[in-house]
């Protein structure tokens with residue numbers, strides 16, 4: 001059987017569990033050879049062991065050197081990166097007047113700066129090959145405000161601004177960037193949310209897989225709502 005991503009490779013940040021692990025499985029099912037990246041080696045190893053990815057690289061998405069090492073290891077073992085999925089993310093809850101500034105900075109560093117740094121690591125290669133798809137997991141929180149989640153929502157609104165600006169830079173380059181904005185998904189992160197899950201990680205993964213493999217080039221810069 002042939003898959004829509006046969007011969008392609010992908011990197012999934014936050015691929016150790018939740019939405020990222022489901023995306024890794026979906027891209028693998030479509031024929032890609034996938035590297036999963038997160039901090040917890042045991043979770044990454046489990047994704048590889050279960051056949052959901054080909055390679056596990058442990059690191060922190062907010063550390064530029066870790067992402068340069070990720071790109072180099074991925075290329076050495078699997079070849080140039082065709083698809084990059086940003087799924088690494090954290091949620092820190094608290095009212096603005098009570099939120100520790102260190103928590104605010106950490107959320108922005110991981111959720112937003114991490115996506116910028118991971119993009120920087122792979123984009124030159126994609127541009128040189130005139131081929132690549134970048135899909136970022138934003139959120140319904142990129143479109144509204146939620147009490148006690150200002151840092152998280154700011155990071156996700158920022159993700160949309162980042163992706164839409166990058167999309168303008170990518171016009172005519174052969175590389176596209178898109179975002180998905182899911183509602184509440186049944187993962188470890190959702191356990192911190194006051195909202196009940198509407199969906200399973202696989203529901204989001206199928207949309208990300210379609211964007212990575214099949215969406216028309218004209219969807220560069222598009223955000224896709226995923227509400228179950």
Ligand SMILES: NC(=O)c1ccc[n+]([C@@H]2O[C@H](COP(=O)([O-])OP(=O)(O)OC[C@H]3O[C@@H](n4cnc5c(N)ncnc54)[C@H](OP(=O)(O)O)[C@@H]3O)[C@@H](O)[C@H]2O)c1
Nearest residue numbers: 014016017018019038039040060061088089184185187189
């Ligand atoms: N669950 C929802 O309802 C929902 C809805 C909309 C959007 N999202 C977004 O979906 C994405 C995935 O979330 P999830 O729900 O799947 O949560 P999750 O189950 O907690 O998974 C988050 C993943 O990100 C990794 N990660 C966290 N900090 C990292 C860091 N500094 N460096 C590298 N990896 C890091 C985690 O691994 P380690 O901790 O081992 O590093 C884990 O693999 C996030 O961007 C989240 O904001 C979630």
